[in-house]
Amino acid sequence: MQKILPRSNLFRKPILDMYPYVAPLEGRMGKDYLRLDFNERTIPPHPRVLEELARYIDKGNLELYPEYGNLNEIIANYIGVDTQEIVPTVGSDQGIDIITRALVTDGDKVIIPIPTFAMLKQSALVQGANIIAPPYKGRGYEFPFNEVMEEINPGVNLVVICKPNNPTGTPVSREQSEEIIKKAADVGVGVLADEAYHEYAPEFTVTDLIDKYPNLFITRTFSKTMGIPSLRAGVIISQKQNIRELKKIRGPYDVGMLTVVALKSLRYKEVREDIKRYVNEIMHVSKPVVEKFYRENDIQFAPSAANFHLLSMPEKFYKFMKARSILVRPRSDPAGTVRVSIGTKKDTDVYLEAIREFIEQVK
């Protein structure tokens, strides 16, 4: 008879010590919700993306493993870097995980300012890292620049800067980012710059610093503006010798063929223009209207460089909104906050009508 091993003999201690990241994703599809809870694009992708996917399914070949062809050229061209400076990933979650696996092992130190996107910490914990977590500061959740700088020393393996940060929306200025990257480079420490919300805040990117700093790794996603989070598409950008190393970790066919087909539609001008149009509507039409409303109604929100706001709101706000088929994201960290994505002009009209009603009721 086979002996049943105690769990602690099978699993590494860091795994036993951690918890799964459970995101409240179930039950969102199907119903006619206005989904302002996951910072997704609130409308479907450009029709050309859907046509390409439909054509691929029609043609068959689902029985074959993926074939990437000129995928890297198309993505590199979209980003504006060299083909050898990228590796496509299964969402940027996989990018974060691959970088962390490559640079961090049991007992290493990783700096991650908090609160932030859960998977950044999750990947570090899987590696058994000791996390140094300087908190964002004050009511405006200012980036803890001095604290991060003080912690960078040769005993650290990785610094994570999430810019703009989820859930606070806080950017990190280019100057501060470069100071961090430079200090980290001087003492042989890696920097992971999570640019998941890049298209909403392109002025903060550090992509142009790739050639200068061999310790810089950037993750991006196609979930937030292109409208394909269900297909799980992301990319890592770094110097080509780093990419060569990271490719040893990503499997040769991790990124699925439907994802490849959707991503390849970025070669069409109309798809690229559509992403720009969407971003423009969110940032320059909806966002000013929402922020004006918050200010006029004394709703406290953190200054955000992205397509969402972190509001100081009671938990009942979430329930109230859900009863009106609007999903927002209550947060336990920081307590008493709710994160609300910004949608199109039409979405904003619906959202503002509901929040007006909420204010009337709680008055």
Ligand SMILES: Cc1ncc(COP(=O)(O)O)c(C=O)c1O
């Ligand atoms: C800061 C940040 N990084 C990464 C991700 C993961 O994105 P993806 O869908 O590409 O895995 C998210 C998703 O919410 C995010 O907010």
